[in-house]
Amino acid sequence: MCIYLIQFPEVQEKIHKEFDEVIGSDRMITLDDKNNLHYLNAVVAETQRYCNLVPVNVFHRVTKDTEIHGFQIPTDTIITHQVSSVLMDERYFPEPQKFKPERFLDKNGKFFQPSELMPFGIGKRACLGEGLARLELYLFAANMTNHFKLNYPSDIRDFGKRVIGGTVVPAPFLCKIENRF
Ligand code: HEM
Numbered sequence: 001m002c003i004y005l006i007q008f009p010e011v012q013e014k015i016h017k018e019f020d021e022v023i024g025s026d027r028m029i030t031l032d033d034k035n036n037l038h039y040l041n042a043v044v045a046e047t048q049r050y051c052n053l054v055p056v057n058v059f060h061r062v063t064k065d066t067e068i069h070g071f072q073i074p075t076d077t078i079i080t081h082q083v084s085s086v087l088m089d090e091r092y093f094p095e096p097q098k099f100k101p102e103r104f105l106d107k108n109g110k111f112f113q114p115s116e117l118m119p120f121g122i123g124k125r126a127c128l129g130e131g132l133a134r135l136e137l138y139l140f141a142a143n144m145t146n147h148f149k150l151n152y153p154s155d156i157r158d159f160g161k162r163v164i165g166g167t168v169v170p171a172p173f174l175c176k177i178e179n180r181f
Helices: 002-007 009-022 031-036 038-051 083-087 130-147
Strands: 066-068 071-073 148-151 162-164 168-170 176-179
Touching: 002 009, 002 038, 002 148, 009 038, 009 130, 009 148, 031 130, 038 130, 130 148
Parallel strands: none
Antiparallel strands: 066 071, 148 176, 162 168
């Protein structure tokens, strides 16, 4: 998310505008503020959609003969699904290659979360840590961005490079951090 805020400064500006209007100080932002920070929630959602944090999903075993779109999948086959195929599907997310938090705001500017946004998987084996992870993402994103403005370092080298493993992480990067208060 830090990298996207630097790469898309207009997004960072809109977050700061929302903080100035809704929070208005350097006080601790808590869960009580969550329902009032629509744009911030939209940026967190778009970050999860856009970054595809879990590039290869967890393996599952088919427990009975199954047919999906005409393909026969016998019992005990090991399968994995790709959440990213939904997150990058233009039927649900027009212009999927663009970072657009506004896709998660309704016409009144209120945050909404469509069922197709499924970075934690779906169904019985979806992420067990989803609730905790959502709270952490919100609290970190809110307090970090309220306090600081992020910018490119003066010497930009390989900025924003993705390192793909079990999860995707950014290659170590430098950035310039300014206090907002
Ligand atoms: C941004 C953070 C996270 C993301 C995007 C994420 C995403 C995922 C995904 C996509 C799966 C596979 C779901 C499936 O196979 O359908 C998964 C499984 C799982 N996650 Fe997470 N996860 C996150 C954080 C966490 C945290 C913080 C915990 C624990 C505190 C956690 C615990 C688990 C466990 C135990 C499973 C296996 C569930 C099962 O197979 O029944 N995850 N996660």
